[in-house]
Amino acid sequence: MTEQLNFKNYDQVLQDMITNLSQKEVGLTDLNPGSITRNLLEIDALGLDEVWYMLSRLLDSAFASTSWGEYLERVVRERTGINRDEGAKSIGVATAARSTPAPFGEMIMAGTVFETLDGSVQVITKSDVQFNAGATGVALDMEAVAVGKAGDLQEGTQLVQVGVAVSLIETVTVDAPGFTGGRDVETDRQLLARYYEAVANPPTSGNIAHYTQWAKEILGETAGVRVVPVWDGPTSVKLFLLDASKLPVTPEQVAGVQGYIDPEPRGQGHGKAPVGAFATCEAAPAVNIDITAAINLDPAYTPADVQISFEALLDLHLAEIAYSDDTTAKYNAISSILMDTPGVRDHSGLLINGGTANISVTPGAVAVRGMVTLT
Numbered sequence: 001m002t003e004q005l006n007f008k009n010y011d012q013v014l015q016d017m018i019t020n021l022s023q024k025e026v027g028l029t030d031l032n033p034g035s036i037t038r039n040l041l042e043i044d045a046l047g048l049d050e051v052w053y054m055l056s057r058l059l060d061s062a063f064a065s066t067s068w069g070e071y072l073e074r075v076v077r078e079r080t081g082i083n084r085d086e087g088a089k090s091i092g093v094a095t096a097a098r099s100t101p102a103p104f105g106e107m108i109m110a111g112t113v114f115e116t117l118d119g120s121v122q123v124i125t126k127s128d129v130q131f132n133a134g135a136t137g138v139a140l141d142m143e144a145v146a147v148g149k150a151g152d153l154q155e156g157t158q159l160v161q162v163g164v165a166v167s168l169i170e171t172v173t174v175d176a177p178g179f180t181g182g183r184d185v186e187t188d189r190q191l192l193a194r195y196y197e198a199v200a201n202p203p204t205s206g207n208i209a210h211y212t213q214w215a216k217e218i219l220g221e222t223a224g225v226r227v228v229p230v231w232d233g234p235t236s237v238k239l240f241l242l243d244a245s246k247l248p249v250t251p252e253q254v255a256g257v258q259g260y261i262d263p264e265p266r267g268q269g270h271g272k273a274p275v276g277a278f279a280t281c282e283a284a285p286a287v288n289i290d291i292t293a294a295i296n297l298d299p300a301y302t303p304a305d306v307q308i309s310f311e312a313l314l315d316l317h318l319a320e321i322a323y324s325d326d327t328t329a330k331y332n333a334i335s336s337i338l339m340d341t342p343g344v345r346d347h348s349g350l351l352i353n354g355g356t357a358n359i360s361v362t363p364g365a366v367a368v369r370g371m372v373t374l375t
Helices: 012-021 037-059 070-081 188-199 207-218 251-261 303-321 330-340
Strands: 093-096 106-108 113-116 124-126 129-131 137-144 156-162 171-174 225-228 235-241 278-283 286-299 344-352 366-374
Touching: 012 037, 012 093, 070 188, 106 171, 106 330, 113 235, 137 156, 137 344, 207 235, 235 344, 251 278, 286 330, 303 330, 330 344
Parallel strands: 235 278, 286 366
Antiparallel strands: 093 137, 093 171, 106 129, 113 124, 113 156, 124 137, 156 171, 225 235, 286 344
16 A cells, blocks of 8 residues: 655644654653744744645646646656747837938837837837938838737837837837737646647547647647548548637648648658548638627726727637637627626627627637627
């Protein structure tokens, strides 16, 4: 029978020492609170309590289900080769402009920092750009300073300079299609879920897990992949693909995965797929989730603040249910998200795609945010 470890707390350690000391004939009889002997025992108990705590945490760190942070990464990497997704910075283009032709030329140096009007997002120029004399504007290639989806900015967002100013610039406006591609660092919960999936479905011999692994080798470990076997005959396999943000992949990404798994001529084993297996890759069909609602607004918030916050929370929810066991966009869940959005006191008249029913998502498809109208 395996001996059960008994991690003790401060009170248990102190009581054990008092009991042991009282049983020994050492002449120390005053063990009441405040006595010198009791004070010394309490100091020792504090140290031993910390030792016991650290031992229990050390044991927790060795198992994926109870581990955390860097220790969870080590466990997962050692057993499956999976690494935490460190996220990505948003990138985009903004136009620096002025109302009159520039009277002289000025260099906008790489590393020049701008931020949104509320100061919540900072972006930085990626290369040196010359604002020429006589020009009224210049395009700046930029990226967010911080990793994460918070750096995704809508077209038309106004930016202001931070620190040393470029004197020619009067306005800075985010160009179409906005700043995109921001991805949050993978949480412990998300990493643990991928670990369990890998352990439960080990890739081997061209099984479903193998096709999933091959696609993720191109798209990234946190991409979404739905494999449909024998979809068009016994030798056919279809892969529906999502990017790391759980949105439909681009045509270029589809081509990359297709060429890696089963390039032309198909079924010949020139890619990762076995000989005789015909794999077809395509972007996941998108099911738009259009939302309208009337909101009772906290006076401390603007409608724009609430819109941005709600859309971010909605995107997070839709990403969580993408290719999960239940991909349905539920009315009550979205209602709760709107109710929990900072600045929303109450809401009414919530409609999802024009109604109050749940929105079903067919296998391989994904629910994505459509038009959001909050009044």
